[in-house]
C-alpha cells in the first residue's frame with residue numbers, strides 16, 4: 425500500500441503554474457483542559473500552484489479553518505513543514521510575518537465581522553496598500569483600481585461608504601479587495617460564500633475565479649459544499665475528522681468518488697449536475713446515520729458512520745492509498761467502495 429506522500433502523488437492542480445505554497449505533514453493538536461488532546465488536523469499535504477484552485481471540502485469541525493490558519497501563518501503547526509516559493513516559511517518575527525502576509529492572504533467567511541464599522545471602504549484598503557507597498561504608490565489610484573477589480577463600480581461612489589451601507593456581497597467584495605491590496609500570490613478563501621444570500625453565491629464564485637485567472641493567484645477554496653468545489657477547482661481534498669480522506673482531480677472525485685464519505689457527500693447533493701440548484705439548496709452536508717456523533721476517536725474517523733465499516737476500520741486508521749497518479753483515498757474497504765477504481769477499470 426502506497427502511503428500518501430507529496431513525492432509519489434502528483435497534485436491534480438500541478439501544471440497550471442509554478443508551485444507557490446506547499447505544506448507537508450501539516451498537523452495541529454489542541455491541548456484541552458483536563459489533559460486531553462484534540463487532534464484537529466493530522467498529516468495534511470497541500471500544494472498550491474499559481475493560477476490553480478484547490479478545494480478543501482468537509483463538514484463543520486473537520487479542521488478546514490485550522491489548516492487555513494496554519495497556512496496563513498496565524499497558527500503554529502504542531503508538526504509539518506511549509507514552504508513558500510521553495511523556501512521554508514518563517515513567521516517568527518512581526519517583520520517576517522508581514523512579509524509572509526504580503527504573499528499569502530486569508531479571507532474569512534464572515535463579511536459582517538471582518539470589516540470595522542467605524543471605517544470607510546477606502547480606509548480599509550488604504551492601510552494594507554501603505555503597509556505592503558512602497559511609499560511611491562499612488563494610494564488613491566490603487567484604491568479605485570482594487571474596487572474596480574472586485575467590480576464595486578462606480579468605484580468613487582463606494583470608496584467613502586461605511587460597512588453598514590453595504591450588502592453582504594458588497595462587504596465580501598471589500599474583503600477580497602483588501603486581501604488583494606498586498607498583491608499576494610496565494611489567496612486562502614475560507615467559506616467565502618457560505619454566509620451570503622444564495623442568490624449571489626454563484627456570482628461571487630465567478631468573481632473569485634476571474635480574479636484567480638487574471639492575477640494568477642494560487643487559490644485555496646474552503647467549502648462544505650462539494651458541488652461548488654467541482655464547479656471551479658482543479659483538485660479536491662476531502663477532509664473528515666482532521667484528515668484528508670480523499671484527494672484528486674475535482675471532476676474525477678465528484679464523478680466517481682472512492683471514499684464512502686465522499687460518496688455520501690455526492691449522494692446528498694440535490695443534483696450534482698445542476699450547480700444552480702445545489703447552491704440554492706444551501707448546505708449540502710448530509711445528515712447520515714450517526715451524524716452529530718462526530719468522528720470516531722479510534723480507527724478510521726468515519727468508521728462510526730460508514731455503511732461499509734468492519735472491525736479493522738474501528739481499530740486502525742487507514743493511510744491514504746494511491747489509486748492513480750493523481751488520486752488517493754484513505755479507506756480499508758476501497759475494493760468494496762470503489763471496485764472499478766481499485767481494479768484499474770475506471
Ligand code: ADP
Nearest residue numbers: 454462464482483484485486487488489490491
Ligand atoms: P472547520 O473549519 O472545518 O469547521 P476548525 O478547523 O474550525 O474546523 O476546527 C477543527 C476542530 O478543532 C474542531 O473540533 C474545533 O472545535 C477545534 N478547534 C479549533 N480551534 C481551536 C482552538 N483554538 N482550541 C481548541 N480547539 C479548537
Ligand code: MG
Nearest residue numbers: 488489490614
Ligand atoms: Mg471553518
